[in-house]
Amino acid sequence: MLALILWRLLAGSALLLGFIGIFVPGLPTVPFLLLAAWAAGHGWPALEAWLLNHPRWGASIRAWREHGAMSRRAKWAASIMMTASAGLMYFSGAPRLITLGVALVMLTVAIWLWRRPEH
Structure with missing residues (x-):
């Protein structure tokens, strides 16, 4: 149970930092979203699915996971x-x-x- 909470806390924190990165110049968005998807894959499947299917960020996350690729x-x-x-x-x-x-x-x-x- 503690591990699940920690994975979700990491995923949520990374997602929050990625969101802040949209508005703050110099703070990256995609690396935090990659971290959020990775952590969600360990303890928050619904968030992972949402990130992988997101219309704006999903393709980048999937490309990184599958091929280590970026635009x-x-x-x-x-x-x-x-x-x-x-x-x-x-x-x-x-x-x-x-x-x-x-x-x-x-x-x-x-x-x-x-x-x-x-x-």
Whole structure:
């Protein structure tokens, strides 16, 4: 019973963060929806089915599950947001070593991202 509650709590929290991401620039939506669908698959089948059949997000979630694929538009959006974030950090006055470290992590993520198949 506790495991079911924890899976549902994770799924609901991720869904809430994904929803907030629709309105807050820089907060991603799809990764949180992927997490919500994954967690729902462990303890909330109705939510999982709703996410997989959602008219806007369902295809992306299914493509990721079946092929590890994402759209070119999503890749561009993520890359632009990471570039903007690196630029903001550079001009924010954050310590240069931290800025460089974060930029290198984002570059690594971008390379991985662009190597994913497209749907």
